Amino acid sequence: MTAVDRRIGILFVAFIGLLGIALLRATELGTLKASSLKRAARTQQLQTVTVPAPRGTITDRHGVELAISESAADIVADPYLIKHPDTMAAQLAPLLSQPPATVQAKLSKPHTGFVYLAHLLPGDRAQAIVKLKLEGISLIPEVKRVYPRGPVASQVLGQVNWAGQGASGIEYRYDAALHGTNGLRRIVSDAIGQPISIADQRTTAPGESLKLTIDAALQDEVEQVLAGVAQTYQPEGATAVVMDPNTGEILALANWATSHPADAASPFPLEDQAVGFNYEPGSTFKAITVAGALQDGLVTPSTMFDIPPVLQVFDRTIHDAEPHGFEQLSVANILKVSSNIGADEIGAKLGAQRFGYWVHRFGFGAPTGVDLPGEDRGIVLHSSQYSGTSMANLPFGQGESVTPMQMMAAYAAIANGGILRPPRIVEAVGGKPLPMPRGRRIISSAVSTELRDMLRGVLADGGTASGAAIPGYDLSGKTGTASIAQSGGYSNSEYIASFIGFVPASHPKLLVAVVVNQPHGSIFGGSVAAPAFQKIVGWAVPYLGIDPR
Numbered sequence: 001m002t003a004v005d006r007r008i009g010i011l012f013v014a015f016i017g018l019l020g021i022a023l024l025r026a027t028e029l030g031t032l033k034a035s036s037l038k039r040a041a042r043t044q045q046l047q048t049v050t051v052p053a054p055r056g057t058i059t060d061r062h063g064v065e066l067a068i069s070e071s072a073a074d075i076v077a078d079p080y081l082i083k084h085p086d087t088m089a090a091q092l093a094p095l096l097s098q099p100p101a102t103v104q105a106k107l108s109k110p111h112t113g114f115v116y117l118a119h120l121l122p123g124d125r126a127q128a129i130v131k132l133k134l135e136g137i138s139l140i141p142e143v144k145r146v147y148p149r150g151p152v153a154s155q156v157l158g159q160v161n162w163a164g165q166g167a168s169g170i171e172y173r174y175d176a177a178l179h180g181t182n183g184l185r186r187i188v189s190d191a192i193g194q195p196i197s198i199a200d201q202r203t204t205a206p207g208e209s210l211k212l213t214i215d216a217a218l219q220d221e222v223e224q225v226l227a228g229v230a231q232t233y234q235p236e237g238a239t240a241v242v243m244d245p246n247t248g249e250i251l252a253l254a255n256w257a258t259s260h261p262a263d264a265a266s267p268f269p270l271e272d273q274a275v276g277f278n279y280e281p282g283s284t285f286k287a288i289t290v291a292g293a294l295q296d297g298l299v300t301p302s303t304m305f306d307i308p309p310v311l312q313v314f315d316r317t318i319h320d321a322e323p324h325g326f327e328q329l330s331v332a333n334i335l336k337v338s339s340n341i342g343a344d345e346i347g348a349k350l351g352a353q354r355f356g357y358w359v360h361r362f363g364f365g366a367p368t369g370v371d372l373p374g375e376d377r378g379i380v381l382h383s384s385q386y387s388g389t390s391m392a393n394l395p396f397g398q399g400e401s402v403t404p405m406q407m408m409a410a411y412a413a414i415a416n417g418g419i420l421r422p423p424r425i426v427e428a429v430g431g432k433p434l435p436m437p438r439g440r441r442i443i444s445s446a447v448s449t450e451l452r453d454m455l456r457g458v459l460a461d462g463g464t465a466s467g468a469a470i471p472g473y474d475l476s477g478k479t480g481t482a483s484i485a486q487s488g489g490y491s492n493s494e495y496i497a498s499f500i501g502f503v504p505a506s507h508p509k510l511l512v513a514v515v516v517n518q519p520h521g522s523i524f525g526g527s528v529a530a531p532a533f534q535k536i537v538g539w540a541v542p543y544l545g546i547d548p549r
Contacts, residue, residue, distance in 0.1 A: 003279045042519045051234065052143045053180030056207030058157060059426060060216040061251075063147050067157055067171070069207075071123035076112045077106060081098030088134055092117065095125045107136075107481070122143040145171075153219050155272040156212075156372070156425065164487060169272065170210065170426070172318045177429050182208035210431035213249035216539055218242060222252040225535045226514075230256045233528055234521035239273040239410050242536060243423060245415035245502060245511040247436055250370075250425045251540075274408075275375040278401040279496045279515065282482025282523070283338045283464075285397030287451060288387070289347050290331060290357030290412060294447045301332045301454050311341045313392035318344055321481070321524075336457035338464045338479060340396040345394030348435045355394065356383030360411040361442050362420065364402055369422030370409075382512035397482060402516045411500050414451050415508035418443040451506045452476050467497060470531035470538055473548040476508075477501020477533065479525035484518070494518050499529035503537055509546045512536050 009355045018435045058067035074369030075096065089104035094120045096103060122144055123127075130139060158169015183204030226240050234376060236257075242252040255273050271277070293299045307327045311318040320339050334342030347355055359365070365380030381390070381399035393399040405423060413420040422438030428434060455476035459469045464479040480498035483490035498515040502508035514529040514536075524530050541548045 031166050034224050050182050052383050053182050053204045054206045056178040056209045056228055058210045060212055060214045065174040068146050068291050069143045070146050072120040073126035074119050074140040074142055075114045075117040077134045078118055078139050079109050080113050082107050085420045107185050156253050164335050174210055178207040181205040185535055211428040213425050213427045215251050217341055219252045221539050222536055223254040225291055226256045229532050233521055235516045236518040237273055238516045239404050240514045243408055243511045245412035245508050248421045248423045250423055274404045275372050280482045281397040281402050281482035284478045284480035284498055284500050286343045287478050288342050288362050289395040291345050293350050293442055295443050299331050301450050303331050304328050305342055307341050314389050316389045316392040332454040336463045343396040347391050352383045352386050352391055358543045364406055368409045370405055371424055371426050376403050376468045404513055408513050409499055412511055413513055414448055415502045417445040418448045456505050464526045465530040468534040474504035476505035481525045495523040497525045497526050497528035499533045501533055503548050
């Protein structure tokens with residue numbers, strides 16, 4: 001046998017051996033591992049992906065967009081497939097707005113095949129990453145919540161969480177309507193991963209839109225006024241609400257400090273103080289005391305009371321804000337100069353049981369029913385729970401806790417002729433107008449008229465808010481300056497300053513409340529909150545086309 005024949009024989013034997021190995025491997029793959037390989041092939045070539053539903057748009061009453069949804073994507077990486085993390089990091093870092101070293105560390109993370117590089121990356125930058133065609137980088141379609149007007153009405157609108165669900169505010173309260181239904185999509189890809197067939201198994205259903213009663217321009221103005229109050233008096237917090245008292249529609253609701261709804265890590269509080277802040281209202285509550293006495297026929301606006309320099313009720317000594325001797329004041333003047341002693345004397349005519357009845361009749365101690373989450377009910381006792389000295393404080397607004405929204409609802413009833421109804425902030429859902437909340441009569445239209453007429457005096461010469469008057473405007477309102485309760489008594493340095501009023505007094509079209517928590521430099525409702533009311537009304541009346549007379 002020649003050397004050539006030996007070589008041919010060796011090659012033949014080697015060929016037969018390799019062929020045998022190949023047949024054994026084919027048998028293994030075709031029988032023992034066939035099912036697992038088929039599953040792997042289907043997984044690589046057939047995918048069912050979730051198509052996120054766009055969240056419903058939130059607009060103001062004129063269609064101005066306050067919250068919208070935009071296409072976005074989560075960017076993920078498989079470190080096992082990435083061969084040059086340093087080069088890839090340099091390409092991705094500018095699009096991810098992250099330092100290259102941070103991106104490289106994620107791309108090089110050991111012992112994992114899944115790493116998040118970015119959450120809710122805007123659609124244009126996500127598409128730029130797609131065009132790079134980087135092996136090991138994938139995109140998960142998402143929808144990003146965007147607030148075009150930044151922090152405007154932030155506590156009202158609220159936030160969405162990582163999963164796109166409403167976490168606070170309107171976003172939370174109306175999450176079921178806003179979130180929509182995610183779609184399912186079947187994608188078949190070829191051997192190199194290119195889609196060859198895309199079919200929707202379930203169509204995406206966008207969330208329903210919400211139309212608020214808020215007026216965006218008025219909201220901007222109210223927030224600027226409140227920011228000015230905060231800059232001047234450095235309070236712990238403040239809130240302002242503007243309402244149409246005839247419908248209960250909230251036209252503006254502002255809180256300070258402000259926060260941006262898109263910033264989940266915002267250092268500012270997200271509490272809507274209009275519904276969540278409990279405070280003792282002070283003298284703004286005197287109108288409720290007077291309303292009950294008028295409705296029960298115990299007094300008229302001209303009924304006179306003897307007002308001593310101090311009033312002693314058991315161990316409690318009651319003073320007025322300004323020292324005075326013995327004097328006589330009518331019910332109207334008791335409101336005008338905000339006499340604590342006078343309010344107590346009117347309360348004494350009512351008695352504890354009837355006073356308690358009227359407090360609850362005006363809705364205090366219960367939620368107003370406004371369509372905002374987190375509404376507190378305040379702290380109001382039943383008359384059977386009063387102590388011997390309760391009626392020394394309660395008639396002038398100390399010893400009970402309310403919310404700004406409760407005060408708005410109560411004063412709206414005074415303004416609109418006697419009807420108490422839930423305030424509202426959502427006008428329509430999915431294009432369908434919501435019905436006006438039903439109200440109930442709590443005082444007569446005649447008593448409502450008498451109260452509005454008497455409250456004019458607060459802004460007249462000698463009234464506690466005379467500096468907030470506007471020439472040519474028929475205004476009514478009431479100041480409030482309340483000590484903050486502390487353990488065993490009341491603070492001598494911490495107060496709530498407030499003002500609530502309406503225009504025009506004869507047939508109110510606009511109701512405005514301003515509540516300032518612990519202002520510094522001045523403590524009185526007439527000097528802290530009433531000027532803010534003046535600025536809001538002075539801007540809103542011509543803007544809304546209201547005749548102020």
